[in-house]
Each structure stands twice: as C-alpha cells, then as structure tokens.
Amino acid sequence: MHVVLVADHAYVNGGQAKVALDSALGLAARGTRVTLFAACGPADPRLAAAGIRVVCLDQDDISTTTNKLAFLAQAIWNRTAARALAAELALCDPHDTVVHVHAFAKALSPSIGVALRRSRLPLVYTMHEFFLVCPTGGFYEYPAAAICHRTPMSGACLTTNCDAQSFPRKLARVVRHLGMTQVADLQNLFRYVITISDLQARVVGPLLPRGTQFHRVDNPIAVAQRPMAERAPGDFLFVGRISTEKGAPIFAEAARRAGIRPVFVGDGEQRAELAQRYPEATMLGWRDAAGVQALMASARALVFPSVWYEGQPLTVYEALALGTPVVVSDACAGREAVIDGETGFLFRSGDPDALAAHLRRLADDALAARMGRAAHARYWAAPLTLDAHLDRLGGVYDVVLRESASGRTARPAAAALPTRRETPGPARR
Structure with a gap:
C-alpha cells in the first residue's frame, strides 16, 4: 500500500x-x-x-x-x-x-x-x-x-x-x-x-x-502507561489557550464562587485580563509536553470548560490516562470521554455556578482519589495508543x-442541504 x-x-x-x-x-x-x-x-x-x-x-x-x-x-x-x-x-x-x-x-x-x-x-x-x-x-x-x-x-x-x-x-x-x-x-x-x-x-x-x-x-494519545500511584490531590488545572471559546473566564469565575484557587497552564489573549480580574489565579504559562503531563498527574482534576464543539480534546484523554478526573463542559466533544459521576463530571456549558458545584464536590479528597482511580482503570482498559x-x-x-x-466509490446524487442544523443531543452518560 x-x-x-x-x-x-x-x-x-x-x-x-x-x-x-x-x-x-x-x-x-x-x-x-x-x-x-x-x-x-x-x-x-x-x-x-x-x-x-x-x-x-x-x-x-x-x-x-x-x-x-x-x-x-x-x-x-x-x-x-x-x-x-x-x-x-x-x-x-x-x-x-x-x-x-x-x-x-x-x-x-x-x-x-x-x-x-x-x-x-x-x-x-x-x-x-x-x-x-x-x-x-x-x-x-x-x-x-x-x-x-x-x-x-x-x-x-x-x-x-x-x-x-x-x-x-x-x-x-x-x-x-x-x-x-x-x-x-x-x-x-x-x-x-x-x-x-x-x-x-x-x-x-x-x-x-x-x-x-x-x-x-x-x-x-501520547501517554506512557504507569501504575496508579496513591497521591494527595492537588490543584484544579486548566490546560490550553486562555481564551473565551476555551471557557477560561468561566473556570476563573467558577473557582472564585467555589472558593478554590484556579491554576492555568497556557497562554492566550485573555491571560492578562483574567490575571487582573482574578488575582487569586495562578498563571504558569506554557510548559513542554512532559511538564504538562507532570502537572496533570498531580492535579486534583482537569477542568475543560470549552464552550465550542472541539474535535477530540487530547488533554481530556491525557488527564484520564494519568489518573486525573476531568470536569468538562457538556457542549464539547470532550464529554464523550467522561463518565459523569464516575471518572469526572459534566456541567452545563457556560454556567459558572454549575461548574462551581462540581469543584466543591471534588474538594473532597476521597472523592477525587476514587474518581482518579476509576479514570485510570477505564482509560487503560481501551487505551488510545498509536498502534x-x-x-x-x-x-x-x-x-x-x-x-x-470494485468500482463502488461513486457517490449517489447529492441530497439538498437542510435549512437548519440540529443541535447535538444530550451528553452520553
């Protein structure tokens, strides 16, 4: 071939x-x-x-x-x-x-x-x-x-x-x-x-x-398999472009309402504004792949609050593979990777109160550790390896x-485009 x-x-x-x-x-x-x-x-x-x-x-x-x-x-x-x-x-x-x-x-x-x-x-x-x-x-x-x-x-x-x-x-x-x-x-x-x-x-x-x-x-997903180690849950982590469509402002506001410190890894057009509006936030800037994975492996949870569809957000799968629960917006494709209530939580897209409620729940060390173990086990049962x-x-x-x-690649006559596009159905649980 x-x-x-x-x-x-x-x-x-x-x-x-x-x-x-x-x-x-x-x-x-x-x-x-x-x-x-x-x-x-x-x-x-x-x-x-x-x-x-x-x-x-x-x-x-x-x-x-x-x-x-x-x-x-x-x-x-x-x-x-x-x-x-x-x-x-x-x-x-x-x-x-x-x-x-x-x-x-x-x-x-x-x-x-x-x-x-x-x-x-x-x-x-x-x-x-x-x-x-x-x-x-x-x-x-x-x-x-x-x-x-x-x-x-x-x-x-x-x-x-x-x-x-x-x-x-x-x-x-x-x-x-x-x-x-x-x-x-x-x-x-x-x-x-x-x-x-x-x-x-x-x-x-x-x-x-x-x-x-x-x-x-x-x-x-480029994550090496390693045994799930017991660890004290760390910070709530955001990884990616610090921008509106990625939901960075929603995470910052939800963290304030939940009374926790948000940690941002990445950069973007909203970094300076969020740093000024939310001085309690930690802005770490970009890290290399190994550095990002080390931060995710020690995090309490990855927060992925994207408000657009996304394609297949790799950081969601990387976090799960590292044994870190994920809290993800129900509007984006990342929801397909998370089992709500077992390996993380889904929250209503764009709603900082809904996200804050899950952040408060994951402040419980025992719950965060249990979800992390479940995330690790489920990911490695069917890992997304290069092979x-x-x-x-x-x-x-x-x-x-x-x-x-066999000559079967010819396409049937094209159908007319619809006049509207349906919103995708509810997130899978």
Missing part, C-alpha cells in the same frame, strides 16, 4: 499536524510506503530518517508570511499547490494508493481539489475541524461567545460577523469557501470521512452529501481500496 498524506505543515505546529506526522511515522514503521505532501516547512527530520518521501513547497502560512495580501491570494486559491500535487499524484498507482487529506485551510487552500479529482485516486479526509462545511471552520460566533447554529453559507451565515478578528476576514473565508464548493467541489470528492468524535458526525452529517461514509478513528490508531486507520484504507477496486 502507498499512502499519500496531504497536510498544510510538514512539521508539528499543533495537534492536527502532530496526528498527521505521527501516523506517517507509524505507517512507515509498519512497512507502508508513505509520501507526505505539505505546503509549509521545514520538514520534520524524522520523516526522511524513516524513509518517507516528503514533498514540501516551503510556502508561508498566516503566522510566517510577510506579505498578507499575497498570502490572502494563496489561502483562497493556491495555484502552486494545485500544480505540484497534480504532478505528485500522477506518479501514483491507483491500484495501491490512498490519498489521505488532513488539512488544507491554513496554506494549501481548496485548489488541491482540482488535482485530487483529476487523479481519480481513492480519497480519505480526516475532519480535524469543520472547514469542509463551515467557512470559519468552527461553528463558533466569536463576538457572541456562542456556538453558531446557522446553516453554513445561508443568508444568516453570510451576514453574521462570527470571525475571531474581523468581518472582512470572515468575508475572505466566505470567498475561499465558495471556491471550495463551487470550483474545487471538495465536499463531493470525499466519500470517506474520518471523524475523531461522535459529535462531529452528528454536526456535519446533515451538511455533507448523501452517501458519505463516516469512520471513527480516534487520535493517538490502536494505526489499526483503525489501516481498516479504513482497506475498505477504501477494496471498494475502489
């Missing part, structure tokens, strides 16, 4: 790229021939050392560009990427090749759809976010600090300023989305879509064409190649 992985970055700059590169390295170690095609470098040196062919265009993304106008043109329609990908895919044998797209919105652009369609190769797409259906990629209205339930590209969507920075940037993303749907036709290209949470499939299912096959493949990820991924590739060989 030959797997061509398509991503914006050839190095780890976040969770999305980490999953793509980890899977590339894991597949290569299992003897699969792997090619990584990416817009932005420098390429991670581990790739070449593992025998992976890397095609990196050494282009910019928004964080590295010195010419934002030129990058805007690239982000909307990256002609260079389209030509280079077409040339690369022309070298591939359709009988043993699967093209797996991880990302396009930060640098490659929807232009890759032209090359993908012309290649006639079997295609897979992993939905790390929602750019395939939502022009801003998150179903989140930043000015209102709320999940967006509008139908993407409807009149209500187009006239709403939901972008994190400005309405003109929202309009630029709308133009890119029009290129994706009307020219590249990416939504109709991907019959096989990998999701990383059940919530994702419920949200995007009504918005993708009839005949789309969803396959659940959890991201790998488990690769096994599931290999199963998807086998389905795609088998159906391609």
Whole structure:
C-alpha cells in the first residue's frame, strides 16, 4: 500500500499536524510506503530518517508570511499547490494508493481539489475541524461567545460577523469557501470521512452529501502507561489557550464562587485580563509536553470548560490516562470521554455556578482519589495508543481500496442541504 498524506505543515505546529506526522511515522514503521505532501516547512527530520518521501513547497502560512495580501491570494486559491500535487499524484498507482487529506485551510487552500479529482485516486479526509462545511471552520460566533447554529453559507451565515478578528476576514473565508464548493467541489470528492468524535458526525452529517461514509478513528494519545500511584490531590488545572471559546473566564469565575484557587497552564489573549480580574489565579504559562503531563498527574482534576464543539480534546484523554478526573463542559466533544459521576463530571456549558458545584464536590479528597482511580482503570482498559490508531486507520484504507477496486466509490446524487442544523443531543452518560 502507498499512502499519500496531504497536510498544510510538514512539521508539528499543533495537534492536527502532530496526528498527521505521527501516523506517517507509524505507517512507515509498519512497512507502508508513505509520501507526505505539505505546503509549509521545514520538514520534520524524522520523516526522511524513516524513509518517507516528503514533498514540501516551503510556502508561508498566516503566522510566517510577510506579505498578507499575497498570502490572502494563496489561502483562497493556491495555484502552486494545485500544480505540484497534480504532478505528485500522477506518479501514483491507483491500484495501491490512498490519498489521505488532513488539512488544507491554513496554506494549501481548496485548489488541491482540482488535482485530487483529476487523479481519480481513492480519497480519505480526516475532519480535524469543520472547514469542509463551515467557512470559519468552527461553528463558533466569536463576538457572541456562542456556538453558531446557522446553516453554513445561508443568508444568516453570510451576514453574521462570527470571525475571531474581523468581518472582512470572515468575508475572505466566505470567498475561499465558495471556491471550495463551487470550483474545487471538495465536499463531493470525499466519500470517506474520518471523524475523531461522535459529535462531529452528528454536526456535519446533515451538511455533507448523501452517501458519505463516516469512520471513527480516534487520535493517538501520547501517554506512557504507569501504575496508579496513591497521591494527595492537588490543584484544579486548566490546560490550553486562555481564551473565551476555551471557557477560561468561566473556570476563573467558577473557582472564585467555589472558593478554590484556579491554576492555568497556557497562554492566550485573555491571560492578562483574567490575571487582573482574578488575582487569586495562578498563571504558569506554557510548559513542554512532559511538564504538562507532570502537572496533570498531580492535579486534583482537569477542568475543560470549552464552550465550542472541539474535535477530540487530547488533554481530556491525557488527564484520564494519568489518573486525573476531568470536569468538562457538556457542549464539547470532550464529554464523550467522561463518565459523569464516575471518572469526572459534566456541567452545563457556560454556567459558572454549575461548574462551581462540581469543584466543591471534588474538594473532597476521597472523592477525587476514587474518581482518579476509576479514570485510570477505564482509560487503560481501551487505551488510545498509536498502534490502536494505526489499526483503525489501516481498516479504513482497506475498505477504501477494496471498494475502489470494485468500482463502488461513486457517490449517489447529492441530497439538498437542510435549512437548519440540529443541535447535538444530550451528553452520553
């Protein structure tokens, strides 16, 4: 089998790229021939050392560009990427090749759809976010600090300023989305879509064409198994970007109402404001992966108060694997990892009083320790290891190649998009 992985970055700059590169390295170690095609470098040196062919265009993304106008043109329609990908895919044998797209919105652009369609190769797409259906990629209205339930590209969507920075940037993303749907036709290209949470499939299912096959493949969690040690429960911990959509202000307020000290690991646009408004809070800044895991392993609980959908929040699973209970918002995909009342608590999204009530309960050392043991035992009964990820991924590739060989990859006629999108159902207990 030959797997061509398509991503914006050839190095780890976040969770999305980490999953793509980890899977590339894991597949290569299992003897699969792997090619990584990416817009932005420098390429991670581990790739070449593992025998992976890397095609990196050494282009910019928004964080590295010195010419934002030129990058805007690239982000909307990256002609260079389209030509280079077409040339690369022309070298591939359709009988043993699967093209797996991880990302396009930060640098490659929807232009890759032209090359993908012309290649006639079997295609897979992993939905790390929602750019395939939502022009801003998150179903989140930043000015209102709320999940967006509008139908993407409807009149209500187009006239709403939901972008994190400005309405003109929202309009630029709308133009890119029009290129994706009307020219590249990416939504109709991907019959096989990998999701990383059940919530994702419920949200995007009504918005993708009839005949789309969803396959659940959890991201790998990089936590080494260790015996559950008895420990005195420590602090209530927040890990991640200190911002509104991540629920950082809700945690700070809930902690004050519960009379406990909140500890923040990370940085973000709201760090300074929260530090001023809540002087009792401890702001530790960013830590490396080992440092974060050490803090989580000694915490009383991880608090994950995100108010948007998320994809598959890795810190939730890392905490559980380390034997730390998790208190998580019922609006985000992290709720799928927690058994309410056993390995942590679910609370009503955006409600600091509801969160404060659970913080008070977990002030009980015996309860925190009991939940920590349950979290550790349940996670390691079915751990999200790289091997488990690769096994599931290999199963998807086998389905795609088998159906391609039998000529069954053609998609039925697309159904009309719904006029509204249902809110996901209640959290599973």
